[in-house]
Amino acid sequence: MSLIGAPVDRVDGRLKVTGTAPYSGDVDLPRMAHAVLVLSTVANGRITTMETTDAARMPGVLAVMTHLNAWKLPQGGRAGVNPPAGRVLTLLQDDVVHFNRQPIAVVVAETLDQAEAAAREVKVGYAAEPAILKFAEAKPNAHAPEKANQEPTDSERGHISEDAFAKIEAVYTTPMEHHNPMEPHATVAHWQGEKLTLYDATQYISGCQTTIAKTLGIPKDDVRVVCPYVGGGFGCKGSTWAHVPLAAMAARQVARPVKLVLERPQMFGPVGGRPRTEQHLMLAADPSHRFTGTRHDVFSHTSMIEDFTEPSALQTRMQYDCANVQTSHRLVRLSVGTPTFQRAPGEATGTFALESAIDELAYRLKIDPLELRRRNEPPIDQDKQLPWSSRKVLECYEQGAKAFEWSARNPAPRSMTAGRMQVGLGMASATYPANRSAAAASARLTTDGILVVRSGTQELGTGMYTIMTQLAAQTMGFPLDRVRFELGDSLFPQAPVSGGSQSTASVAPAVQSAVAELRRKLVTLAVGDQASPAFGAPEDQVVIEDGAIGRRGEQRREPAVATLARTGNQSVEAEGAAKPGDEKKQYSMHSFGAVFAEVQVDPELGIIRVPRVVARYDVGRLLNAKTGRSQLLGGIVMGIGMALMEESVLDERYGRIVNANLAEYHVPTNADVGMIDVGVVDDADPYIDALGARGIGEIGITGVAAAIANAVYHATGVRVRDLPITLDKLLV
Ligand code: MOS
Numbered sequence: 001m002s003l004i005g006a007p008v009d010r011v012d013g014r015l016k017v018t019g020t021a022p023y024s025g026d027v028d029l030p031r032m033a034h035a036v037l038v039l040s041t042v043a044n045g046r047i048t049t050m051e052t053t054d055a056a057r058m059p060g061v062l063a064v065m066t067h068l069n070a071w072k073l074p075q076g077g078r079a080g081v082n083p084p085a086g087r088v089l090t091l092l093q094d095d096v097v098h099f100n101r102q103p104i105a106v107v108v109a110e111t112l113d114q115a116e117a118a119a120r121e122v123k124v125g126y127a128a129e130p131a132i133l134k135f136a137e138a139k140p141n142a143h144a145p146e147k148a149n150q151e152p153t154d155s156e157r158g159h160i161s162e163d164a165f166a167k168i169e170a171v172y173t174t175p176m177e178h179h180n181p182m183e184p185h186a187t188v189a190h191w192q193g194e195k196l197t198l199y200d201a202t203q204y205i206s207g208c209q210t211t212i213a214k215t216l217g218i219p220k221d222d223v224r225v226v227c228p229y230v231g232g233g234f235g236c237k238g239s240t241w242a243h244v245p246l247a248a249m250a251a252r253q254v255a256r257p258v259k260l261v262l263e264r265p266q267m268f269g270p271v272g273g274r275p276r277t278e279q280h281l282m283l284a285a286d287p288s289h290r291f292t293g294t295r296h297d298v299f300s301h302t303s304m305i306e307d308f309t310e311p312s313a314l315q316t317r318m319q320y321d322c323a324n325v326q327t328s329h330r331l332v333r334l335s336v337g338t339p340t341f342q343r344a345p346g347e348a349t350g351t352f353a354l355e356s357a358i359d360e361l362a363y364r365l366k367i368d369p370l371e372l373r374r375r376n377e378p379p380i381d382q383d384k385q386l387p388w389s390s391r392k393v394l395e396c397y398e399q400g401a402k403a404f405e406w407s408a409r410n411p412a413p414r415s416m417t418a419g420r421m422q423v424g425l426g427m428a429s430a431t432y433p434a435n436r437s438a439a440a441a442s443a444r445l446t447t448d449g450i451l452v453v454r455s456g457t458q459e460l461g462t463g464m465y466t467i468m469t470q471l472a473a474q475t476m477g478f479p480l481d482r483v484r485f486e487l488g489d490s491l492f493p494q495a496p497v498s499g500g501s502q503s504t505a506s507v508a509p510a511v512q513s514a515v516a517e518l519r520r521k522l523v524t525l526a527v528g529d530q531a532s533p534a535f536g537a538p539e540d541q542v543v544i545e546d547g548a549i550g551r552r553g554e555q556r557r558e559p560a561v562a563t564l565a566r567t568g569n570q571s572v573e574a575e576g577a578a579k580p581g582d583e584k585k586q587y588s589m590h591s592f593g594a595v596f597a598e599v600q601v602d603p604e605l606g607i608i609r610v611p612r613v614v615a616r617y618d619v620g621r622l623l624n625a626k627t628g629r630s631q632l633l634g635g636i637v638m639g640i641g642m643a644l645m646e647e648s649v650l651d652e653r654y655g656r657i658v659n660a661n662l663a664e665y666h667v668p669t670n671a672d673v674g675m676i677d678v679g680v681v682d683d684a685d686p687y688i689d690a691l692g693a694r695g696i697g698e699i700g701i702t703g704v705a706a707a708i709a710n711a712v713y714h715a716t717g718v719r720v721r722d723l724p725i726t727l728d729k730l731l732v
Contacts (some may be wrong), residue, residue, distance in 0.1 A: 003474040004691070005682070007626035012229075012465045012482070024201040025186035027445040032188070033062055035250050035260040037243060038105035039270065040097045041127040043303075043335040043655025044545045047095040047104060049125035053109060056122060061112030062254045065106040066122075067092045071249045073215060080215030081194030082688040085207035085497065086304040087338060089244060091215070096128065096704040097299060098304045099337045101269030102653035103242050106250045108258055123375075128599035131335035131521065131651045135276060142299055142330035148311035149346060155317050155383060158324030160293040164284030167293075168360045170649040171280050172353035172721045175647040175703075176301070178273035178599025180662060185271055187244050187712030189251035200244055203233040204497035211240040216248060219461045228488040230460045230498075234638070237340035237460075238499040240564065241271045255469020268648060268660035272340025275310045276698035277299040279353040283361050291322040291376050296354065299659045302331045303338040309338070312350030315431050318588065319381035320376040325383075330632045335655050341499060344698035345639055347432050350704070352642075352723060355428035355706030359509050359718065363413075369710065370397055370406060370427055381588030389587035389687040392618035393429065396594040396681060400427070400616040403677055421600040424715025430593030430617065434694040435502035439510040440493030443472070443518040444600055445572045449547070449561035451478050453515060457495035457507045461629030462697060464503060468511050470624060471691075475515040477560075478659035485511075486543045493575065501591075505624060506578075509689045514576025519544065521572050526563045533558055534596075583687045591699045593617035595636070597707040603714045608712060610640055611674035613704070620685035620694035628696055631676045635700015641667045642701065643708035647724050 015021040040047075053062040070092035073079065077091035090102050097104065105122050107113035109121065132138050144153050188199040196218070202208045205225040215221040226715040230237060243260050247676065251258035282295040300310040307473040313327035323604065342348070362369035374397060380387050403618070409414055409425045416423040440457040452470045461467050468485040476483070496506050523542045526534040526549055533556040534542045534549050541552045564570065598612040614638055645666035648657045659665045684692025705723060712730070714717045720729045 003470040003480070005622055006470065008480065008624055010463060010466050010627065011469050012459070019299045023183055023229050023231055023344045024188060024199045024227060025428055027118040027188040027199040027259065028512040029188065029190055029257040032259055033108050033110060033254055034112040034115045034259040035106050035247060035258045035265060036119040036124040037103045037107045038107060038119050038122050039266065040104045041096055041100065042126045043131035043133065045097050045128040047097065048127050049122060051123035055118040057123040058114065058118040060110035061107065061118045062110065063091060063250065065107045065108070065250050065253055066104065066121060067095055069373055071252060072218040079217060080216060082226045083210040083214055083698055085204050086211045086214065087239045087241065089242045089245065093143055098221055099269065099335055099336065101266065103246060103270055106246050107171055108250050109293045131655050133334055133650065133655050135332055136332065137414065138332045138334060139299055142332045145269055145307045145329060146328045148309045148314060151314055153309065154314055154328040156326045157382065160295060160324045160326060164292060165188065165286050166214055166361060166364045167282065167284040167356050168364060169282045170357060170360065170721055171278060172356055174277045174349045174352060174723045176276045176650060177275060177342060177646045178268045178648050178665065179236040180665065180667065181232025181234060181236065183263060184262040184267055185241065185243055185716040186261045187247040188257060189247040190257040190431065194218065195222050196248055197226065198244065198248065199226050200508035201230055201237055202227050202240065203230065203460060203499050205458060205488060205490045206456055206494050207246065208240045212245060212248060212653040215245045225490040226488060227282055227458060230458055233460045233498065233500060235342045235345060236272050238341055238497055239272065248257040260614070264662060265660040268657040269337040271339060273648060274342035275302065275308065275339035277312055277349045277359055279312055281353050281357040283357045283686065285361060285365060288364055289367055289372055291377050293324045294394045296327045298329045299332055301334045301336065301339065304333055306338045307331055310349055311346035312353065315347050315350050316354050318381045319429060319431055321378040322376065335664055335702050336650065343635065344701045348642060351430065351702045352705040352709065355703055356709050356721065359426065359710040359713065362421055362585040368411065369442040370401060373397065373429060379638060384588050386586065386588040389589040389591055390620065390683065390685045392681045392683060393592045394679050396592060399679065400594040400596050400614055404614040406596060412722055413714055418600060420586065420603065422603050422715040424599045424601065424711035425715065426627050426707045426710025426714055427594060428703035428706035428710060429595045430595055430699050432588035432591050432702055434591055434688050434697035435500040436505040436580045436688060437502055438577070439495040439506040440575065440577040441507065441514040442493050445518060445522060445561065445564070447561065447564050447569055447571055449482060449559060451476050451483045452482065452486065453511055454492040455495045455507050455510060456490055456492040457487045457503055458498040459487055459628050460498050462631055463624055466627055467623040468507065471508055471511050472515045475512050476519050478547045482531050482547050501697040501699065504688050504696070505695055506694050508623065509578035510576050510692060512580050512690065514574050517574035517576055518572060521574055522560060522563065525567050525572065529567055531566055547584065552585040564651060587687050589685065589688055589694065591617065591619045591694045593703065595703040595707040597711045599708060599711040600716050601712065601730065606730035607728065608644055608725060610708060614677045616679050617699060618681045618682060618683065619696045619699065620688060621692040622680050622682055623693050628679050631696045632700040633676055635698065636676055636704055637668050639701040639704020640673060640708065641722060643705040646701050
């Protein structure tokens with residue numbers, strides 16, 4: 001039986017539920033000191049006074065690092081910008097404050113309590129200057145970024161006529177959000193002579209290694225980054241933020257290992273978040289319900305020091321059949337921390353706007369919204385002018401609609417009830433690009449019969465340990481318990497960022513290649529080993545099953561490892577690497593899905609519940625039915641949060657996020673999540689890679705906010721175009 005696709009339990013499950021999986025913040029080293037960040041309290045200006053004497057005298061304090069005494073870095077701390085994940089960071093190199101909650105000092109003490117107490121005694125004086133904090137006021141100065149996630153900023157095909165049989169023009173907004181993985185950012189920095197080891201919570205160990213080496217001006221080989229477990233990332237750990245080099249600088253200054261863990265409020269500002277968007281949509285159709293014009297103009301905020309673009313219009317370029325399409329992305333500069341990728345950057349926010357507009361147009365046309373989408377199914381990617389590698393959207397619509405019983409829906413708004421509750425049923429399409437990058441892996445069979453496979457990838461809680469173990473076991477012909485997959489160390493063969501939903505499609509072919517090469521080496525040894533049951537067999541007649549080797553058609557088998565003891569008693573090793581070819585020049589590769597949501601709305605109080613979500617996805621081949629389903633469930637839950645709860649509230653006077661904690665920044669809890677039925681059209685993508693597996697990390701959130709917004713309209717007749725859909729927006 002194939003292990004590929006099987007619902008194998010997480011191989012790291014026991015470590016996690018027993019609390020023994022070592023996360024970065026758990027690292028404890030001899031003589032380790034604790035660091036605490038001091039953050040700015042103004043949004044723009046200069047530091048005029050920095051009183052550290054009292055803080056430095058407090059018990060246990062080892063150092064108070066500020067712009068006055070910190071390590072002077074090459075290029076003012078900007079030398080690490082642009083290598084993988086290199087951001088524009090503020091690293092105590094000058095007295096300038098660009099945003100509220102910018103790191104301006106680091107206090108290091110013997111204990112965390114001592115560092116926290118001393119951090120409160122650092123007294124800072126500012127010459128504050130006016131900050132730009134009002135999106136609407138700054139919008140007229142919006143500028144075009146160079147790129148929108150590697151794609152052109154603007155696009156245009158055909159010509160949009162102003163006359164249309166039916167047309168929707170509307171503005172949709174999504175708020176500033178902040179990722180809040182259970183594990184906050186955490187770094188332990190340890191210098192041994194010139195060598196730096198970082199235990200860092202990161203989605204990208206090799207990106208962190210490169211960024212830190214360049215930022216500090218030290219050789220890359222002197223930096224090792226270790227991260228065996230990540231307690232959730234969702235994009236915030238895809239870049240190396242200021243606290244990582246600051247931990248390294250502090251550790252150098254006190255000549256001891258230093259641990260720096262961000263406090264929950266510090267997650268709101270200095271380490272990115274989803275930018276606010278304002279999206280202008282125009283969608284037109286002809287009498288046969290075919291789209292004749294689509295315009296999608298996106299404004300999103302960025303910081304004063306760097307451009308980050310939320311590429312919300314990219315999916316609008318390819319998701320539906322339409323000859324006349326215009327899209328644009330513009331950035332609005334605010335005096336806030338630089339935003340970043342947050343789960344399905346672009347598609348999460350963009351599908352809210354586009355899929356809401358399609359629903360609005362369907363009501364205008366008096367046609368079923370699912371049927372309107374079906375009628376505008378694109379035969380090819382009209383933006384790239386390429387055929388799809390595989391696109392099973394219609395299957396997702398059909399299977400999702402059936403499971404949801406969409407046909408039982410009365411299309412009229414406010415027509416369905418359950419007791420005193422208004423019931424609404426809505427749907428939307430989901431999509432996310434299929435990405436892949438170069439990756440490498442190594443494989444070794446030890447003399448005690450363990451297949452050890454290594455790749456410098458990351459485990460974000462997604463299942464990398466498990467699916468790579470399955471894949472290695474399957475490729476080798478070994479049982480799962482004879483395989484150990486190791487990741488999260490920059491000494492291992494390099495793998496890409498665990499972002500852009502690309503880890504599986506990138507790392508799986510490398511693991512497969514390394515293990516297949518190892519298997520060939522083992523077979524060659526066995527064929528030349530007189531005592532082996534495979535002795536003298538043509539190599540293609542040698543079988544390894546359940547760890548035992550033999551010759552096809554013959555009964556005799558022995559443990560595959562037995563050959564090693566008779567042929568030099570050495571482990572066997574192999575390397576493998578894989579990279580995408582030019583398939584992306586020939587095919588447009590995306591994952592797809594359809595999301596159906598039921599809401600129940602209290603007509604007096606406006607409270608919205610989501611008792612039911614049904615979703616079907618075309619993600620290519622799923623390598624593990626259990627962890628894959630969990631990923632998609634998690635994305636949908638995050639989509640429920642995006643639809644109904646998540647919002648970072650910016651104080652437009654001071655530039656501080658006022659709800660910078662999990663009591664007031666709301667995310668769904670178990671009580672907020674009803675039944676979720678997730679399924680996949682399990683069909684390998686013939687072009688992405690040999691396994692046919694596209695990524696599944698991000699598509700789950702896409703479409704969910706629109707499906708819920710559309711359901712809320714169906715329930716109440718109120719069209720909410722501004723996320724999150726809180727009850728006040730229904731009490732109109
Ligand atoms: Mo994902 S937002 O690319 O980590």
